[in-house]
Amino acid sequence: MTSDDIPRREAEQLRELDETARVARTFEAIADRGALWVWGDEGDVLFTEDARRRNLLPIWPYATVARLENEGEVDGEHAIRIPADVFLREWLPQLEEDDADIAVFPVEERNAAVLTLAEFRSRLR
Template identity: 70%
Template sequence: MARDDISRGAAESLRRLTGAARVARTFEILADQGALWVWGDEDETLFTEDGDRRTLLPVWPHATLARLESEGEVTGEYAIRVPVDEFLKEWLPQLAEDDAAIAIFPVEDQYAAVLPLAEFRSRMTAALRLN
């Protein structure tokens, strides 16, 4: 099993955490692994919307978690690994242009949190310093 991946049992344990605990654990894992996971295909990344029609990018701390949430919905989609430094430097500016926010670790369409980009950057930077 790849270092970025985890067993289904470990994934289910993480999925059972409260929203606040999932957020905290997500930032710890991202800092440790140096990567996050999004869902999409070879051409694009999957976005979603909240009830206010705000564009959200769902992110997960492990590929297994992304697969448990999204797999089977559309043929050809899969978990995409994005290095944290690339995400901060390249993805966040593009997401700002799209007026998007980050949906942390969705489980059954329930986000652990929805973070504005500046808050995501601040929390990720703090987690990296602690790592």
């Protein structure tokens, strides 16, 4: 567990929250810790699609909840910490080029929210 992560028991409790509470907790964690988590490997990050076939980048507030959602699916993949300022400065422009939105704190393929990049930027600031 990294120094800005949480114990498994707490992560399991967070996964049980409703969508509104998971969104709120995600933005609280980003504000408190200055980072968010994505899933991938050294060369690629996980993207998903919704029913409307929009490209979505799933994000989580802590590495442990990302691991609970994804671990064991593909060898070599892991939670990747992204500092919030780097995400805003480098990742959002790339996501805009890729025409992707953000899936907040998915649990069992249910997103707490899907935010456009403008909505995410606004919430983060």
